Amino acid sequence: MRSRSAVLAALAATAALVLAGCGGVGGGGAQGGGLAGATEGAGENDTNPLPRDQVQDGGDLRWVLDAIPDNFNRNQLDGTLGENKEVMDAVIPRAFVAQADGTVAVNEDYFTSIELTSQDPQVVTYTINPEATWDDGTPITWVDMQAQWQALNGTNEAFLVAGTSGYDAITSVERGVDDKQAVATFGTTFAEWKSIFVDGIYPASTNTDPATFNEGWINAMPLTAGPFRLETVDTTAQTITLVRNDNWWGEPAKLDRIIYRVVERDALADALANNEIDFYEIGSSVDLFQRAQGIAGVEIRQAAPPQYNHITFNGGPGAILADPALRRAVAQGIDRQIVATALVGQIVPDAGPYGSYLYPEGSENYVDHSAPVAFDPAAATAALDGLGWTSPGAGQVRTKDGQPLNLRFVTTAGNPISDQISQLVASQLTAIGVGVEFVPAASADLFDQYVTPGDFDMVGFVWGGTPFPVQSTQNIYGTTGDQNYGSIGTPEIDALYAEAFQELDDARRAELGNEIDELIWQQMPQLPLYSATGAYAVRSTLANFGARGNADFEYVDSGFTAG
Template sequence: MRRARRGLVLALAPLTAVVMAVSGCSGDSGGGEIKGAQEQPKGVNDINPRDPGSLKDGGDLRWPLDRLPDNFNRNQVDGTDGYAKRVMDALMPHAFRAKADGGVAVDTNYFESIELTSKQPQVVTYRINPKASWDDGTPITWEDLAAQARALSGTDPAFRVGSSSGYREVERVEKGRDDREAKVTFRAPYGEWRALFADLYPKSTNTDPAVFNQGWVERPVLTAGPFRVESVDRTGKTIILARNDRWWGPRPRLDRIVFRVLERGALPDALANKEIDFYEIGSNVDLFQRAKGIADVQIRQALQPKYNLTLFNGAPGSVFADPKLRVAVQRGINREVLTRALVGQILPDAKPLGNHVFAEGTKDYRDHSGEVGFDPDRARRELDELGWKAEGDVRRKDGRELAVRFVMSANNPFNEQVSKLYQDQLRQIGVKLVIQPVPSSEFSKNHLVVGNFDIAPIAWELSPFPIDGNTSVYRLANDVQQNYGRVGNDSINRLFEEAGRELDDARRAELANRIDEEVWRAGHSVPLYQVPDAVAVRSTLANTGAFGFADRDYTAIGFTG
């Protein structure tokens, strides 16, 4: 599932892993060069770029999803997943959009300019596009920004926010020279101010906690994008978006976008039968091999800031509430073996990721995994010291088995494989892993968000804003936000506070790496490996495919013929 509020940001979803990437090759040839993350070019994507004006006017893009979103409010804790982002990015305003090189640019469809107009106090002035309006005809104004800043500030717990990062630092939002200008004043310097208002919702959503939390569960309510909602059918598991006649920006090439839930094993046949127009390959080698055999299909590739990890639940009362126990158990996990077993047959040089905050290939990446390296002998000693004594195959303390639940989305081949690998490795240090598959529709809302797990496999997408994009994930506070494992400490919190106030990019990156070191020591989670982006795409589909670090431009997507 992706983080709320931002374009290309830290994100969470039922665990998927792209395990290979192939230079754009058609199914006719059946060939292609497999590349790993180390071989991927930096700062580019693979989307078959074409001038939108040269594309066919019309047509439906048929887009497969693993499941429908739990909530269409991207700023609410249940709406932070990637499925909601795929739908809502075609419907809602954004202050900035992510670019292929990892930077960001103002989305001029919604804002004429966004500028830092004062440093003491820090003031950012947002000049709203005079044409921008909600689909009921109401203009987008400074009041929409003000209402969202209040709702996401974290001051009212009735608003169950996915992240209050940045908004906690906003002192006030005022009307500028007219209703189309907002002046945002910060109570203290905030270096990553560009991360705010990445998913802007109307004032009516952000003034009522009931609407904020539940009003967008069944379907989007009031939107302002190049597409509009035509229908949401939860029984039929489809969402249809249609071209928005009220849209003031570049005219979309597509008539409609049809989102449809499909089992991953059914994707190749659906693509071959022209029932869908692309699919994400994921970790299933069969999906890759079958894509190569589908006529008029290309496999497009890019480097993306996404990685797979295993989350530990350290909430009070949980089996892993003690950080020493979390770290001891994590020392029994051999990430090298896991990586080789999961992707080694096609990516022999694949390496585990060593940082929770920065993607490998970025200038600020540092490997801090040595903080909790694989050392089963030390793991056994530390478990003994903590009172978990070996009794047969399973350790016990005060008559209680050291048994932990590995909760995962069912019918996911990757989850099934990784759970068995963990089970075998942890057995060797006396930990009993109980594998608990749950329906994918229940994994997030009934287990992850509410902390109903001991260990859980997930995937994060890293943000171009290392502090703002990670605060809600690693900061420990009364409201969980996206720290689903409830793991953190005062040191991490203080570093986030210091880094958030830092305006110097280099110094902020240094603090972000110190945060990563502390996150490792706290036993928050175990990163596996960064995954390249590989997508099987119909060859006639342009301006889409492997987006890498960039956000999608829904107005530019279309067919060449």
């Protein structure tokens, strides 16, 4: 499933995808000009990599956030802010870390090995690093992992969990050869088992008490274990300060502190120019891209991330877009190339439409299945005619049985990227006789008041992927998914997901994933627009940090050079 980045949404799976307002992601590139296409940077990152001995000891990294996380427990329903990961990965254990090529690797700071030790029944054995301890000196043991499974498997509704996926397939977590080994046995095969325990492993004290699980991590971090530890959360100043953890057993962090600070998007360039922050994400903003080019001591770093802008359609019972044929006709009336060029063409000259729901561009499994809904206003017009939506004349709204074909397009108020996309789409739809009514929503209200209740016909935001495409998308495209906001799906799609969940062979699972993708395109629950390009404006003296692409951020080796 997917988490949020600049707006709110609930998780229903352990490895979340990133959800954001339409301005949340975008492109960038070499200082002084446009960038190569998004796919060229796929499988890479751009972080000014340097050996540790060339990075200075000390210094503060000033890190921008859109908001202070509501709850620092990432496994709790309110802890799903995408940026929460950026904070908690510095202080909490996790089983795997994402790599630039889209794969994952065992997080050796916390585990010496994680292995699939049996396929029938499925058994995964986690061997914990002997040195791994919580900051109070208590060893991290199998008990912590057992408690987390018990909290997240869905059997106790007092735990308001972000998601149960994977954990609900486990029947037991037991002690292995010693306290430093956990053995997880599955009752049903769970193919993407590496997605479990990646959103943070919290101490048993958090996961045995529902009150602590739900509320104990609000503006607090009771017990952590990472290269950094919490110093303060200042909700007035809107800052979070982490300091180097002297109890850390691994390579010590190069930085003294990481100071997270909430900065409004329109103030980012000034904040960087005034030496108040050390980087910002450019997103789809040409203005932020151009401003970054003129800031002394700043360079633009770019690596394609697994994120894309899209439009979600509402196909629920009684919705005007309940018919998939009508959704496909509407999609054919939208020129995605024009949208991509207008939004990020100055940043990524060859940006084009995104073509997969499951796999990111540049992935070896990416296949563009969007041809049946390619921009074709003549075909869209013919389809609308055939569906009984008659046109009274050029530029006028079609009707059927007295109902006008007017679509409520919920947009993020005050977001120039959202405004530009919605205006372009509306003008294109007008040309085929589809009316559009804009409904501006405050970013804080977008999901609670509109998306989650299904109070929209169209709405745009950003989806972002994980290394676990089957597990992380079933909650969106399955008929019972909590994040199937448009209520669109079929039993055939559900059946293929069920089969893919059971398929341990990676190649066969990817085949099933692409079969799922083809069926989703037929149903048209969403229209992907353009890929994010992952551009960041970064202080040039910052090493091992920047445009991470598919990879996780590096906390231990990041730091500053002499300049």
